Amino acid sequence: MNALEDDLQLSSTHSVEEYSGDDDTTLLLNREDLSENVASTERSKHPRKYLNGVVATSALGSFLWGYNVSVIAGAMLFVDDHFHLSVLWHEIIVSGAIAGAAVGAITAGVLNDKFGRWKVLMMSAVLHGMGSVILGLSFFKLFLVIGRITVGMATGLYSVTGPVYVSEMSPSHIRGKLGLASYLHTGGGILIGSIAVGLFSINSEHAYTIGWRLMFSFTLLPSLCMIAALCFLFETPRWLVYHGKAEKARSVMKKIRSSEYVEKELNEIITDYEDNRKRKLGMIQSIRRIFHSKEVLYAVFLGCSLQVLSAMSGPTAVTSYSSTILRMAGFSVRDAVWFSVVPSFANLLTKIAGALLVERVGRRKLFIASSTGTFIFLYILATSFYLENKSSLSATPLFEGGKCDYDKCGTCVANSNCGFCTVKVGYDYSNGTCSEGSEDHSKFRANGTKCIILEDYEVGYRLVNDSKWYYDHCPESKFAIMSLVALLMYVASFASGLISLPWIINSEIYPMWARGQCASLSSLFNWITNLLINLTFLTVFDLLGTPNALVVYGTIALILTFFVIFLLPETSKQPLEGIERLFVRPYFLTWRSSKPRKPVRTDCESIQL
The missing domain is CATH 1.20.1250.20 (MFS general substrate transporter like domains)
Structure with a gap:
């Protein structure tokens, strides 16, 4: 027997009752899990x-x-x-x-x-x-x-x-x-x-x-x-x-x-x-042993x-x-x-x-x-x-073929380089434009506005003082x-x-x-x-x-x-x-x-x- 076993002086006189594994009654740290044949006075708290x-x-x-x-x-x-x-x-x-x-x-x-x-x-x-x-x-x-x-x-x-x-x-x-x-x-x-x-x-x-x-x-x-x-x-x-x-x-x-x-x-x-x-025998040897044990x-x-x-x-x-x-x-x-x-x-x-x-x-x-x-x-x-993108407001790209060539607000704002510009008409928002920009405003703006929209694609840009810029979400989701x-x-x-x-x-x-x-x-x-x-x-x-x-x-x-x-x-x-x-x-x-x-x-x- 080696020294460590001598130190432990293991006893074989203790009897052990087999654990029943009753899942229906097992509770976290519950005293009911204790064996019934062990007197409560002998249990350690x-x-x-x-x-x-x-x-x-x-x-x-x-x-x-x-x-x-x-x-x-x-x-x-x-x-x-x-x-x-x-x-x-x-x-x-x-x-x-x-x-x-x-x-x-x-x-x-x-x-x-x-x-x-x-x-x-x-x-x-x-x-x-x-x-x-x-x-x-x-x-x-x-x-x-x-x-x-x-x-x-x-x-x-x-x-x-x-x-x-x-x-x-x-x-x-x-x-x-x-x-x-x-x-x-x-x-x-x-x-x-x-x-x-x-x-x-x-x-x-x-x-x-x-x-x-x-x-x-x-x-x-x-x-x-x-x-x-x-x-x-x-x-x-x-x-x-x-x-x-x-x-x-x-x-x-x-x-x-x-x-x-x-x-x-x-x-x-x-x-x-x-x-x-x-x-x-050490870390290297342990790693080698891992690779030689198919179970591990x-x-x-x-x-x-x-x-x-x-x-x-x-x-x-x-x-x-x-x-x-x-x-x-x-x-x-x-x-x-x-x-x-x-x-x-x-x-x-x-x-x-x-x-x-x-x-x-x-x-x-x-x-x-x-x-x-x-x-x-x-x-x-x-x-x-997907449904949000399909039902969102229509967008017209300011520059076709550019980074922000999207036809819907949902797909426009999903790109972190792009944002959606619109204007509120009554209680509703109008279709708008998609252009490059940051969280604060579009890259393309004029006269102090945050962004520009298109009134008609053939007519060109229309500057609106109350235009709204949406960078990471769409209005009226x-x-x-x-x-x-x-x-x-x-x-x-x-x-x-x-x-x-x-x-x-x-x-x-x-x-x-x-x-x-x-x-x-x-x-x-x-x-x-x-x-x-x-x-x-x-x-x-x-x-x-x-x-x-x-x-x-x-x-x-x-x-x-x-x-x-x-x-x-x-x-x-x-x-x-x-x-x-x-x-x-x-x-x-x-x-x-x-x-x-x-x-x-x-x-x-x-x-x-």
């Missing part, structure tokens, strides 16, 4: 309290993640005007956080393996606080980019570490619930971010000067709270065992498990460690594919540009800011629903339902923009409500599972020796994809038109649905040790078996809180 603290602290990271995704959507309406940003600078600032997240994600695996999950979470909280200060004090647009990259790095570190930290601290039968319970606070952050934009923009004059600074700086408070909360938490037992700190691992295990199950689970962890100790390689393929396809279906981009999309649909700036709260509220509610259902219905079914709703409502949203409802349902669909389950699944499908590196790799794929989507979002809308761009994102969500149906096995209630056995072959090949797949149980999976 500490595991429940400590795990609640783990989830709550991780939830602060999720909150910061969601807030920064949401607040940028509304804040950029005012930042654009304050700094007179071009479309390219708009996309660079929005995408700065995604670029930073990619850097954070790729370094998170190495940092997790070397320093541990707890220290990386602390780094994330500190970077969030620093980023909020930089953004709030930005007096040059370059500072905005630096601030966004900083909060992005914090998000990238958390996106890898947070799910792994909660996963390794949790019993398998509620691991999914605790993971989503933490992650659903992303929805809370998105909702609070939308509300903050509305509150800090009530005074429209201040919104363009100090209001957007307060929107960004607000995250300093939860960042400090997360730093303080982490001071009361510890490293995960699995990481401690893998780094030769058995006594510390036992001490932490006693805080997250009832005492009668501590040695049993430590035995599971040490056995897994001993199986991999001789073969784990298949899991990496699934994990990275889920991240890429879910990101390509547009949830992060649509959230970041939600206010802009509502402006395209015909809402005013103030209405777009406040109406963006509605999808954010739906996001939170459906995240809660997903957390309640993830163990009851399983990862697969929830993922399939979520991605199906995502592509359906993206198609409906695309239809609303007929399908704005349809667009809002479709956007709401789209957000509700992806929030229920599509945007969160890839992170949960990636935190649990890899063996311990490869978990940090593989989770980091899949996270990197997600952030790089999100970077490309966010960096080209408005450009793609310009090139393809709003309806066609939305159809492309919807088709990707449809592909994701079939990908999950045919290739993803159910990971719910599976133990982390030995989980790679689920990936011996593609899932659809197991359909030939008449018997349903049973969870691979080990002794420690009977652990109850």
Whole structure:
């Protein structure tokens, strides 16, 4: 027996009652989950309290993640005007956080393996606080980019570490619930971010000067709270065992498990460690071993594919540009800011629903339902923009064959280089002209007017003092409500599972020796994809038109649905040790078996809180 086993002095005298897995009665951290044969006087209250603290602290990271995704959507309406940003600078600032997240994600695996999950979470909280200060004090647009990259790095570190930290601290039968319970606070952050934009923009004059600074700086408070909360938490037992700190691992295990199950689970962890100790020779060797293990390689393929396809279906981009999309649909700036709260509220509610259902219905079914709703409502949203374009006022291009050669207001304003000029006649607006311009006015104007219209194509230009210039939306939008409802349902669909389950699944499908590196790799794929989507979002809308761009994102969500149906096995209630056995072959090949797949149980999976 080696020294580490001697140190643990594992006991085999404890009896363990097999967990029944009754999904109908399993509740998050519910005392009814405790075995009935264990006297209430013997139950420790500490595991429940400590795990609640783990989830709550991780939830602060999720909150910061969601807030920064949401607040940028509304804040950029005012930042654009304050700094007179071009479309390219708009996309660079929005995408700065995604670029930073990619850097954070790729370094998170190495940092997790070397320093541990707890220290990386602390780094994330500190970077969030620093980023909020930089953004709030930005007096040059370059500072905005630096601030966004900083909060992005914090998000990238958390996106890898947070799910792994909660996963390794949790019993398998509620691991999914605790993971989503933490992650659903992303929805809370998105909702609070939308509300903050509305509150800090009530005074429209201040919104363009100090209001957007307060929107960004607000995250300093939860960042400090997360730093303080982490001071009361510890490293995960699995990481401690893998780094030769058995006594510390036992001490932490006693805080997250009832005492009668501590040695049993430590035995599971040490056995897994001993199986991999001789073969784990370093990062390069681990990477080589990944490529020589078809089960792990298949899991990496699934994990990275889920991240890429879910990101390509547009949830992060649509959230970041939600206010802009509502402006395209015909809402005013103030209405777009406040109406963006509605999808954010739906996001939170459906995240809660997903957390309640993830163990009851399983990862697969929830993922399939979520991605199906995502592509359906993206198609409906695309239809609303198509109908809006067709029913919008007719436009005459000032210069045929130019950049703004469009015959409808809807297609004209969909191009960020163009705008629509019209005049109000009575209660209605007249057909107008399409020409190049900025948010403030047309490139072609005279006598102080914002734009010029055509009274008759053969007669020529007519200057009108009360001409109206529409840059990003059309007057008298007929399908704005349809667009809002479709956007709401789209957000509700992806929030229920599509945007969160890839992170949960990636935190649990890899063996311990490869978990940090593989989770980091899949996270990197997600952030790089999100970077490309966010960096080209408005450009793609310009090139393809709003309806066609939305159809492309919807088709990707449809592909994701079939990908999950045919290739993803159910990971719910599976133990982390030995989980790679689920990936011996593609899932659809197991359909030939008449018997349903049973969870691979080990002794420690009977652990109850």
